[in-house]
Amino acid sequence: MESNKVGQANILAEFVLGDTYVQYVVSKEGNVGLNLLPASFRDKVKPHRVNLAGLHEIDMLPVAHQPQYAYRIDSLVQLKCIDDAYPDGMSQGATLRNSDTVTSLRYESQSVCERDGVQVIQTRMVSPHSWYCDHFLSHHFGEKALEVWVEFVNTSPKPVQLEMMASCSIGGITPFDNADACDRLIIHRFRSHWSAEGRFESRKIEELHLERSWHCGCVANERFGQVGSLPVRGYFPFVAVEDIREGVLWGMQLAYAGSWQFEIYRKDDFVAVSAGIGDREFGHWLKQIGVGQRFVTPKAIIATCHDGIENLCQRLTDVQNRYIPQSEAETDLPVVFNEWCTSWGNPNEANLLKIADRLADTEIKYLVIDAGWYKKNASDWSGCHGDWVANGQLYPRGLKATCAEIRKRGLIPGIWFEFETLGPDSDAYRLTDHFLKRDGKVLEAGKRRFWDFRDPFTIDYLSKKVIGLIKDCGIGYIKIDYNETIGIGVDGAESLGEGLRVHLEAVKQFFAQIRKEVPDIFIENCASGGHRLEPSMLALSNAGSFSDAHETRSLPIIAANLHRLIQPKQSLVWAVLRASDNNCRLAYTLSSAFLGRMCLSGDICDLSNYGWKTLNQALRLYKKINHIIADGSSRRFGTAVSSYNDPKGWQCILRAHANKKDLLAVIHTFGRPFDEKINIQLPNDEWVICETFGVGVEAQISAAEPLLVCRLLNEFSAMVVHIRSKSLT
Known part of the structure; x- marks a missing residue:
């Protein structure tokens, strides 16, 4: 200088x-x-x-x-x-x-x-x-x-x-x-x-x-x-x-x-x-x-x-x-089934055990009970959270018995909470002395109110309701959702912004308390999808929900975006399967889940024989390549995407394992126009294709140079390609 x-x-x-x-x-x-x-x-x-x-x-x-x-x-x-x-x-x-x-x-x-x-x-x-x-x-x-x-x-x-x-x-x-x-x-x-x-x-x-x-x-x-x-x-x-x-x-x-x-x-x-x-x-x-x-x-x-x-x-x-919580049981990125897009807020013992029967003896480890397990009769899932008592009509033998039945089928039960907020149909909604306030008034966003985590009463209440239930029911997975923002801040400090900061630090301490009291718990960080995918929250979580784009055409686009922002092994990607899905739709959906941690949902009990066979093929390949997702580096190829609602072109995420000898290519086509033939540049080595999954795309290794040569045949189709160095084969 x-x-x-x-x-x-x-x-x-x-x-x-x-x-x-x-x-x-x-x-x-x-x-x-x-x-x-x-x-x-x-x-x-x-x-x-x-x-x-x-x-x-x-x-x-x-x-x-x-x-x-x-x-x-x-x-x-x-x-x-x-x-x-x-x-x-x-x-x-x-x-x-x-x-x-x-x-x-x-x-x-x-x-x-x-x-x-x-x-x-x-x-x-x-x-x-x-x-x-x-x-x-x-x-x-x-x-x-x-x-x-x-x-x-x-x-x-x-x-x-x-x-x-x-x-x-x-x-x-x-x-x-x-x-x-x-x-x-x-x-x-x-x-x-x-x-x-x-x-x-x-x-x-x-x-x-x-x-x-x-x-x-x-x-x-x-x-x-x-x-x-x-x-x-x-x-x-x-x-x-x-x-x-x-x-x-x-x-x-x-x-x-x-x-x-x-x-x-x-x-x-x-x-x-x-x-x-x-x-x-x-x-x-x-x-x-x-x-x-x-x-x-x-x-x-x-x-x-x-x-x-x-x-x-x-x-x-x-x-x-x-900072990612380390667990020996998580090194192989076990697959999750979350029933949200199956019951849409109406989980009960009968439909959960039907799902568990279907998932028994598969590669799926977790069955997550999403929102609605606590709802009161004739109430909506979003209006009565806060009391955290299972509905006796939905769970006539009790939630603990349902979780035990899930474990008997070789699955680990998971459960959904949105414990930072409360709905108006909950009894706890009236405990206003313990809620966040602004200008002296209880803070409401729509119908939601917010617990004040600086208040010892809040921590004691939620310790009993949340941590106590997890322990009592033998739950091994908690999905922590959060569907509203506090905004500019709250009373109780030198400024609204400082009130917000101190409150959120107390929220993170409660996350840590869950981990301390239930050391083997799997914590999913969700906030209307991906609204909390930042390093300090991810450090408290095993995984984060990548998005609420459950079944949209933009699903693989968003999942690919996140390779630049979080570790793929923490990116929980939806794969919602429908009984009506054709071959291309099944491949498009399941291939998207290879862009992170696989989270299944949908009509799992009503899949055709072809659909079930396709799912199990994807699960077997996922188990073989999950080490690449867990430890590697990613590069995107493809056309720039303008509209997420009506995407055009194609994309490929090429992920290389840390050993540089294992590659995973996840290729998606969107709407036309796109070139029928594309080349994906591979690292310098001699490569061989080990296995593929999907339809609508053909792939081979160039004999002349390190290229993955693909033919894109159909719109909105996909293929997963596992590639290895010849030195490992």
């Missing part, structure tokens, strides 16, 4: 962590920035211009306005204290970054600790107001991503109020251009809404109107995120920036279940990116730190690479492997 507006900048420290080069830069005033790039690209960094001299509009300014500096260090710590001046550059309402709180910070020290395969770099920034922040950057040896978080410590003589505090901020993007990188920076994000999770979006910096102003006097900022308790609504908590000329990407993911925000910030030649809790302007968050107290942000995961968006995403999601 050269000089900037506040003086000379020097390299404070450099580290190579795995294949990532980490650079800390410091100005002579003591402000510190964090830059990343692939270690192999260090020699491609260009000396950057110091100022904007040579541009006509700059040279015409009076001498008193010269020089106009081209960049300055962007602080690795971004926060805003309520007593400090707000940022300039017409940025209030758009961002709280780089306020006086940040510009007054000064570097004090840096330390490095290595223990048990983990290296942690701690950088302390001190405030003239006698408090400090410790910035932590952590690398686990063998991983290709880093974790970052910040801790605020109030050593001042009075309380400090925060109205913004980011988990992570990286700057200096891009170091491969000596000016303002026109037409070379792309922003990648993943959009999401109900039953349409993970749509990939790429836009140029210029399209987002994030070019620097002509003399760096005004801030350009894209602040995006979500407000409430459904963290994957609107967007996934992810962003990436790509320098398309060098092919280098910088990516960031946030592990947080509440209101969050990302900011793509620009005031000069360089772009900076930060992530954290939604601030006062965006997430209604204000936090008071008492004397001697501290506050720790959620963790962010960051990475950089030069080999494409899928490799960047793989680096980020690989970190999740460290």
